[in-house]
Amino acid sequence: MTRPNELGELMLDPDEAQRKMDQWAAGLEEKAQRYAAAQERTEELRLTATSSDGAVKVTVGADGGVTALEFGNKARTYPMEELSRQILATMHQAQGGIAGKVAEVMQESLGDEDQETRELMIGTLRSRFPEIEEEEPTASEPPPPPPPSASTPPPSQAPRERRHEAPDDEGNSPW
Template identity: 50%
Template sequence: MTSAGGLGDLIRDPDDAIRRMDEWAAGFARKAERYAAAQQETERLRLTATSPDGTVKVTVGADGVVSDLVFSSRTRTIPPEELSRMVLETMRKAQSGITDRVAEVMGRSLGDEDPDTRAVMLDSLRNRFPDPDPDPADQQDGPDAEPEPPAATPPPAGGAARPPASPPAPGGPASPPQGRRPGGIDPDEQDNNPW
């Protein structure tokens, strides 16, 4: 397919054809430089979030990968499950800012160039790194909703929360449960406990 004027115009005026190709190549080179600059600036981005109480601070890059993790001395008093939750929530909070920061870089470097490509890329980032604190009004029960944990089963009537222990063997002390040593030490766990 040829543009208005067609191939015949290029053949009739080879100097004009060369000038047009040079302009096109120079424009393409300028565009490539702008994209390379945007990519370099994006790769240097670092986003940091801190937990509300200041216990955990997480820094991520534009790809969402954690580049720094800092704990305050308060972590010694926090149960491991709660600390894990705090780290993940703080990491997601840092990651949720990636889309806006990349959009700023692209706006500065590329202006209004390639809006469709930019929209696809930013939508992809929004899907990968959503806002960790969505508005509760936006939450809906659906097939992807996590089920609530089952309620605790009350102990049977009579207050026995465990099945009764087996009676001791006649003439000897009770043997420890199978697979455990006296004192409740599991032989498989004895050497693996880091504490």
């Protein structure tokens, strides 16, 4: 901030000391405004990813939280386990872009100021939300065929065989 001789000079000239303190305070206020603007822009960030087949679309905020979840018609054909896997994979894909977007906002708002703090923050985001390359989904089983249309008659069913139980079994039925 000041050199050893400069401190003595400032003590001799109170007006110069006041001017330097005002400059320092103005610099801090300006820096606080830039950081507030960067924080505000970061809080407004939204990143969206869509599964390769369009079944799932996930939007996340800069904190990684899901802000929107949408399903395409293809999602109806997936078994629940596969749909869950698609949701998580797509969410992780969206989250993988958080560190890069926050780094862009900080660069635009702060320039090269405070590199150490920025690197620490971006490093933390990268460890929480690593970038994930989009990959083709590998379904554990193919999606079921679409439901029959109204013009398709339902498949015929064979008559069921009736089973007669002994009277002793009636009291043991859990149903």
